[in-house]
Amino acid sequence: MDNLELMRELSQPSPSKIVFFVLDGLGGLPHPKTGKTELETARTPNLDQLATSGICGLAEVVGVGITPGSSAGHLALFGYDPLRFTIGRGVLEAVGIDFNLEPKDIAARGNFCTADEAGLVTDRRAGRISNEKCTELCQLLDSTVIDGVKVLVRPVREHRFVVVFRGGGLNAKVTDSDPQQPGVAPKVVTALEPEATSLADVANKFIGEAKKILAEQYPANMVLLRGFSHRPELPSMADVYKLKPAAIAVYPMYKGLARLIGMEILKTGTNIDGEFVTLRQNYADHDFFFLHVKWLDSAGEDGDFDRKVKVIEEFDRALPRVKGMEPDVLVVTGDHSTPAVLSGHSWHPVPVLLYSKWCRPDGADEFSESACLGGGLGHFPATQIMSLAMAHALKLTKLGA
Amino acid sequence: MDNLELMRELSQPSPSKIVFFVLDGLGGLPHPKTGKTELETARTPNLDQLATSGICGLAEVVGVGITPGSSAGHLALFGYDPLRFTIGRGVLEAVGIDFNLEPKDIAARGNFCTADEAGLVTDRRAGRISNEKCTELCQLLDSTVIDGVKVLVRPVREHRFVVVFRGGGLNAKVTDSDPQQPGVAPKVVTALEPEATSLADVANKFIGEAKKILAEQYPANMVLLRGFSHRPELPSMADVYKLKPAAIAVYPMYKGLARLIGMEILKTGTNIDGEFVTLRQNYADHDFFFLHVKWLDSAGEDGDFDRKVKVIEEFDRALPRVKGMEPDVLVVTGDHSTPAVLSGHSWHPVPVLLYSKWCRPDGADEFSESACLGGGLGHFPATQIMSLAMAHALKLTKLGA
Numbered sequence: 112m113d114n115l116e117l118m119r120e121l122s123q124p125s126p127s128k129i130v131f132f133v134l135d136g137l138g139g140l141p142h143p144k145t146g147k148t149e150l151e152t153a154r155t156p157n158l159d160q161l162a163t164s165g166i167c168g169l170a171e172v173v174g175v176g177i178t179p180g181s182s183a184g185h186l187a188l189f190g191y192d193p194l195r196f197t198i199g200r201g202v203l204e205a206v207g208i209d210f211n212l213e214p215k216d217i218a219a220r221g222n223f224c225t226a227d228e229a230g231l232v233t234d235r236r237a238g239r240i241s242n243e244k245c246t247e248l249c250q251l252l253d254s255t256v257i258d259g260v261k262v263l264v265r266p267v268r269e270h271r272f273v274v275v276f277r278g279g280g281l282n283a284k285v286t287d288s289d290p291q292q293p294g295v296a297p298k299v300v301t302a303l304e305p306e307a308t309s310l311a312d313v314a315n316k317f318i319g320e321a322k323k324i325l326a327e328q329y330p331a332n333m334v335l336l337r338g339f340s341h342r343p344e345l346p347s348m349a350d351v352y353k354l355k356p357a358a359i360a361v362y363p364m365y366k367g368l369a370r371l372i373g374m375e376i377l378k379t380g381t382n383i384d385g386e387f388v389t390l391r392q393n394y395a396d397h398d399f400f401f402l403h404v405k406w407l408d409s410a411g412e413d414g415d416f417d418r419k420v421k422v423i424e425e426f427d428r429a430l431p432r433v434k435g436m437e438p439d440v441l442v443v444t445g446d447h448s449t450p451a452v453l454s455g456h457s458w459h460p461v462p463v464l465l466y467s468k469w470c471r472p473d474g475a476d477e478f479s480e481s482a483c484l485g486g487g488l489g490h491f492p493a494t495q496i497m498s499l500a501m502a503h504a505l506k507l508t509k510l511g512a
Numbered sequence: 513m514d515n516l517e518l519m520r521e522l523s524q525p526s527p528s529k530i531v532f533f534v535l536d537g538l539g540g541l542p543h544p545k546t547g548k549t550e551l552e553t554a555r556t557p558n559l560d561q562l563a564t565s566g567i568c569g570l571a572e573v574v575g576v577g578i579t580p581g582s583s584a585g586h587l588a589l590f591g592y593d594p595l596r597f598t599i600g601r602g603v604l605e606a607v608g609i610d611f612n613l614e615p616k617d618i619a620a621r622g623n624f625c626t627a628d629e630a631g632l633v634t635d636r637r638a639g640r641i642s643n644e645k646c647t648e649l650c651q652l653l654d655s656t657v658i659d660g661v662k663v664l665v666r667p668v669r670e671h672r673f674v675v676v677f678r679g680g681g682l683n684a685k686v687t688d689s690d691p692q693q694p695g696v697a698p699k700v701v702t703a704l705e706p707e708a709t710s711l712a713d714v715a716n717k718f719i720g721e722a723k724k725i726l727a728e729q730y731p732a733n734m735v736l737l738r739g740f741s742h743r744p745e746l747p748s749m750a751d752v753y754k755l756k757p758a759a760i761a762v763y764p765m766y767k768g769l770a771r772l773i774g775m776e777i778l779k780t781g782t783n784i785d786g787e788f789v790t791l792r793q794n795y796a797d798h799d800f801f802f803l804h805v806k807w808l809d810s811a812g813e814d815g816d817f818d819r820k821v822k823v824i825e826e827f828d829r830a831l832p833r834v835k836g837m838e839p840d841v842l843v844v845t846g847d848h849s850t851p852a853v854l855s856g857h858s859w860h861p862v863p864v865l866l867y868s869k870w871c872r873p874d875g876a877d878e879f880s881e882s883a884c885l886g887g888g889l890g891h892f893p894a895t896q897i898m899s900l901a902m903a904h905a906l907k908l909t910k911l912g913a
Contacts, residue, residue, distance in 0.1 A: 112595045117578065471541055471549075471860050473885060489891035491576055498577030502859040509857050510574050511581035511598065 114190060114494055115351050117510075118501065124353040127439035127504040129399045130390070133188060133365075134426060135181070136408030137445025138461045138480065140452050142416055149407070149416060149451060150462060151479040153423035157430040158443065158464065158478035165441075165466030167475040168488025170496060172447050178458040181408075184446030185368050189401075190352075190497035191345060198371065199283065199340015204273045207367025210265055212275065212342045217283045217310060220338045221264070221272040223248060223331035224297075226322075232293050236270040237331040245269060248331055251324050252317075260313045267363055274317070274336060282307040287337035288318055297335055310339065347373030348399070352501060357393060359386045360403035369401055383425055387432050394436050411449030412456075419451050440504045441466040442496060443478065463488055463496060467503035515591060515895055516752050518911075519902065525754040528840035528905040530800045531791070534589060534766075535827060536582070537809030538846025539862045539881065541853050543817055550808070550817060550852060551863060552880040554824035558831040559844065559865065559879040566842075566867030568876040569889020571897060573848050579859045582809075585847030586769050590802075591753075591898035592746065599772065600684070600741020605674045608768025610777075611666055613676065613743045618684045618711060621739045622665070622673040624649060624732035625698075627723075633694050637671040638732040646673060649732055652725050653718075661714045668764055675718070675737060683708040688738035689719055698736055711740065748774030749800070753902060758794060760787045761804035770802055784826055788833050795837050812850030813857075820852055841905045842867040843897060844879070864889055864897060868904035 112120075139148035172179045172187050173194065182203050183193035201218035212218060223245065225234040240248075245266040252274075253264040260278030267273060284303040290296070300314040314336060321334045348356045350373070358369030359379050366376045375397070379389035386402055393400075404426055410418035433441065441464075448459040462483040473487030484490075488499070501507050513521075540549035573580045573588050574595065583604050584594035602619035613619060624646065626635040641649075646667040653675075654665040661679030668674060685704040691697070701715040715737060722735045749757045751774070759770030760780050767777045776798070780790035787803055794801075805827055811819035834842065842865075849860040863884040874888030885891075889900070902908050 114575070117575070117595070121578070469541065469854065469858075471881060472547075474882070485886070487885055489570070491891070495576035498575065499859075500577075502577035502579065507577065507579060507859070509579035509581045509584075511584035511594065511601075 121507040122353045129440045130438040131442045134404045136411045136449025138448025138459045140450035149419040153420045155427040157427045161466045162478040163476045166470040167483040167486030168463045169460040169483045169490050170463045170493040172493045179447040187493040200338025202340045203367050207363030217276045219274050219336040222335040223270045225330040226333040239269045257313045257316045281310045283339045285311045289335035289337040354399040355397050356399040357397040358401045359389045365403045408449045411451050414454035416451035440500050522908045523754045530841040530901050531839040532843045535805045537812045537850025539849025541851035550820040554821045556828040558828045562867045563879040564877045567871040568884040568887030569864045570861040570884045570891050571864045571894040573894045577859050579857050580848040588894040601739025603741045608764030618677045620737040623736040624671045626731040627734040640670045658714045658717045682711045684740045686712045690736035690738040755800040757800035758798040759802045760790045766804045809850045815855035817852035841901050
């Protein structure tokens, strides 16, 4: 029996509430000068107090040595084994903008990019064009029909868009056109299975037409596609955990993923403060809240150690507001590490803090990677964080007589 | 290869002896006033001395966040994955009273209960009638034949009894009649598979007849049945570990479980002292002893922190007697946690102490949850405790050349 089946068998509804904070890219590595990570550098009196009365540990998100992408990381945090459940990038983007995917649709993530006269990509993000420009360009490309397949194009943010191929019977097993680096030409989309030839053909024709349509739109004069995928079948959190879950997230992908597992997406602002306001306003209506804080990861990806520290401190200052709501279980963790010194996601296990009046305290008296290393939760798989949260919320019955 | 197969391949008989103490519900949570758990509060000089020279750790019994029932917890301790091997409640009760189940028998756990004039259950335990009364009532119900199925009824303790349906070809997939709460009527037993219709019919007829027979037996004027089950196929400890194992336990269920995995059940007294006497008297005849101490769990379930502390201290005082026998390996652990503050089983990992002259010592200088957290065994699955015991008893050959 896998973990989700076990949860489905043992979970029961109850009035207790779980607030689950995901600080995106929380885990870090020491600053070369101080020997302290971002989390260890940040002044976090509220998190430290929670760590003192709660219990800490380190979670392996996907597996030892494995660097999770954002969707894999989040799936693991909600108890879904990311090696078993995979969500294509295209589907994530589509769901994240509230695009209602039909079961046979195939979605791909698109970038507007800049290509030079030789057709080589000079900027994979077309100078991060404005949202308005993105919308305008998507309208130019939208709703063509190629070989009987309708091609829908929708803006996401800046240079990002979604393209959906709707035409029944398409197989999504094709390669990306996005070369993932500048200085080279976009790749030709290629079928990985014979049945995927039609999609590859349609995609290449779409890319060719887009090139013509965008010819005068420098810097956004070309498109790159990646992550062709079908909508996956994921059991809902309501089914697995008997929860009525809600998501508070600013960025589309996280909302999209939350919606895929049945969370209600709450309208929120554009920063941490706005997210906490949303939490308070909706607190009575749900028993599980996923609150996503993106900006640590952005800072880490930019290699900006100090900015990541500041975001952690900003979160810490906001934290007392949730203590006032007195959730039965409070979880603070990350979907992966994004050490500023690596300027990207990494494989390092993520710090986990769980607070509940039923946790067995450990010696951790601050929230940091080093305190978590000796914490009472030990070193454990991230797919079990939800089991712990459910247990401490007294939402699980015992196994067997 | 799973753990049992690995043990079967590597284990070999030897004269060394393992004594395995299960302190039922050993793990705890801090007392709100002192911040110390039951085990941390108890004065345990002998356990502390063993912890100092031995090695400690914390074991996850079934899995992170999962609260084990008694049978699941014990199966795990003996190396049997409780998610793979499940034992119905009825079978456990039957085996626990030395009832010789035939392969096709179906057993259910029964409660005598009190029903009011409207047929609603007012007390699921019929005021915990005496053992004598239970025996008398079972005799009234025993050995009827319904639709060709013989129905055997045997007393357990107080309000508890076993009912065995013997008649070949019955399928055990039926629901309970026990509603698990007072104020409602008993449920009708219902087939979960078409093949189980005959058992459901027989069970409902039996319940109907019992109601008539018990009409004048207030407060025990009705029966509730649950846990209809076949005897499971469990490999024996002799087969897996090449051991000649014996069990010393006072309560039927633990004896029943031990017998299911091939332990010999030793006659013993009714308290810790009696159990240690039994251990000494039979010490020459076996190489593995499971000694079960029930009363911590009972105290924990009653929410009686101080009584649980006292039982731990009583066990500690008895412990030097076993040191005199000089077993090669001594294990002290629990089948789950039963924190008095929760008044019930819980998911918290259980403390484990292993003593042998071959263990690599750690820094633990007392037996407590907090010392175990930093112990040399780390945080590990309870199904591996037997592997450790076997290894330290030098009963396992190496893997491969």
